[in-house]
Amino acid sequence: MSEAVQAMLQTNAEAARETERDADPGFLWDFWYPAVRSTEITGRKLATAMLLEVPLVLGRTSDARAFALRDSCPHRGMPLSYGRLDGQAVECCYHGWRFDACSGRCVEIPSLTSQDKLKVERIFAGHYPCAERDGYVWVYMNEPGTRLPETIPAAPALPVFSGKYKITHLACELPSHIDHGIIGLMDPAHGPFVHQSWFWRSRHSIHEKEKQFEPIPNGFRMSKHSPSTNSAPYQLLKKMTGEPVTTTIDFVLPNQRLEEIHSGKLWFSSRAAVTPVRRDLCRIDFVAAWNVVFLPVPIFRMFGKTFLRQDQETMIRQAEGLKHNPQLMLIDDADRPAKWYFALKANLLESRRTGTPMVHPMAGPVTLRWRS
Numbered sequence: 001m002s003e004a005v006q007a008m009l010q011t012n013a014e015a016a017r018e019t020e021r022d023a024d025p026g027f028l029w030d031f032w033y034p035a036v037r038s039t040e041i042t043g044r045k046l047a048t049a050m051l052l053e054v055p056l057v058l059g060r061t062s063d064a065r066a067f068a069l070r071d072s073c074p075h076r077g078m079p080l081s082y083g084r085l086d087g088q089a090v091e092c093c094y095h096g097w098r099f100d101a102c103s104g105r106c107v108e109i110p111s112l113t114s115q116d117k118l119k120v121e122r123i124f125a126g127h128y129p130c131a132e133r134d135g136y137v138w139v140y141m142n143e144p145g146t147r148l149p150e151t152i153p154a155a156p157a158l159p160v161f162s163g164k165y166k167i168t169h170l171a172c173e174l175p176s177h178i179d180h181g182i183i184g185l186m187d188p189a190h191g192p193f194v195h196q197s198w199f200w201r202s203r204h205s206i207h208e209k210e211k212q213f214e215p216i217p218n219g220f221r222m223s224k225h226s227p228s229t230n231s232a233p234y235q236l237l238k239k240m241t242g243e244p245v246t247t248t249i250d251f252v253l254p255n256q257r258l259e260e261i262h263s264g265k266l267w268f269s270s271r272a273a274v275t276p277v278r279r280d281l282c283r284i285d286f287v288a289a290w291n292v293v294f295l296p297v298p299i300f301r302m303f304g305k306t307f308l309r310q311d312q313e314t315m316i317r318q319a320e321g322l323k324h325n326p327q328l329m330l331i332d333d334a335d336r337p338a339k340w341y342f343a344l345k346a347n348l349l350e351s352r353r354t355g356t357p358m359v360h361p362m363a364g365p366v367t368l369r370w371r372s
């Protein structure tokens with residue numbers, strides 16, 4: 001290849017990267033997102049995470065409060081995670097500026113002399129509200145350059161239905177844009193092809209399904225129903241209690257799929273949250289809780305990991321195809337949930353832009369039919 005052609009290709013590639021960086025990454029700001037597991041911030045340890053392309057440093061103060069700061073010193077951009085935490089403040093490793101961990105307010109600039117007039121307390125490191133739920137540190141991501149609203153909603157919590165229960169967490173990364181991560185998560189038609197397992201189902205068990213959906217605030221619900229009877233775990237549950245098994249599945253913006261299964265006094269509750277790390281990377285945080293005695297945590301984790309790995313491998317392969325910007329299509333009824341997701345997202349952004357109430361894309365209950 002001639003040098004001129006090579007140079008041209010290089011310039012084109014750079015220009016493409018530039019456009020990509022400037023394009024709107026399609027994130028939903030002003031929501032809570034799980035950043036790290038609570039167990040990652042112990043003692044004076046600083047942990048890092050990236051949410052919606054914002055680098056964060058997280059830790060815990062000496063009075064056990066979790067905090068999240070932008071991992072960038074307002075002085076000259078040094079990641080604060082290279083610094084140290086004294087229990088109250090984070091000290092930057094470069095020039096020793098110290099910031100109150102919870103408010104981000106600068107409390108000391110060691111280089112200042114008594115002559116200096118600089119108002120130290122007017123300097124802030126970016127900071128984000130934090131809350132701990134279900135073993136995660138959640139961070140409220142308000143859009144860069146905007147002020148935090150007066151009141152922010154409570155961080156989401158996994159519904160549980162008895163005092164005693166088992167709980168476990170799994171996570172996996174997907175090399176995908178958040179939208180593909182989410183529509184992959186709630187896609188009803190990939191099951192028989194992606195999740196073939198001896199303990200779950202084979203592709204031959206494919207059959208016609210009819211499910212009722214209803215609108216809920218910021219999302220939609222697959223109404224309470226009896227789950228597919230060709231899955232062994234459901235059959236077992238029914239045998240145990242002698243009562244019908246019911247399940248309800250919700251999707252709620254920005255990123256959560258919640259599932260509740262009940263049979264008599266036994267229950268199982270799970271949440272998968274897909275969080276954008278960068279525009280080309282997201283992470284599934286999966287938490288499940290249950291009071292079903294015959295389901296030990298290690299067994300459940302084995303099955304759960306298999307499921308997640310199957311989804312992850314599929315998304316890795318899909319990412320290969322999506323690199324070339326193909327035209328995509330969403331079909332009825334199997335892709336209707338994906339269409340609702342895009343409509344919910346668009347309508348939410350529109351209502352924020354105009355300050356008018358959000359229009360829900362579903363006028364009322366809807367029955368969808370597909371084979372899976």
Ligand code: FES
Binds near residue numbers: 093094
């Ligand atoms: S860069 Fe942090 S104190 Fe200078």
Ligand SMILES: [Fe+2]
Binds near residue numbers: 184185190194311
């Ligand atoms: Fe899946």
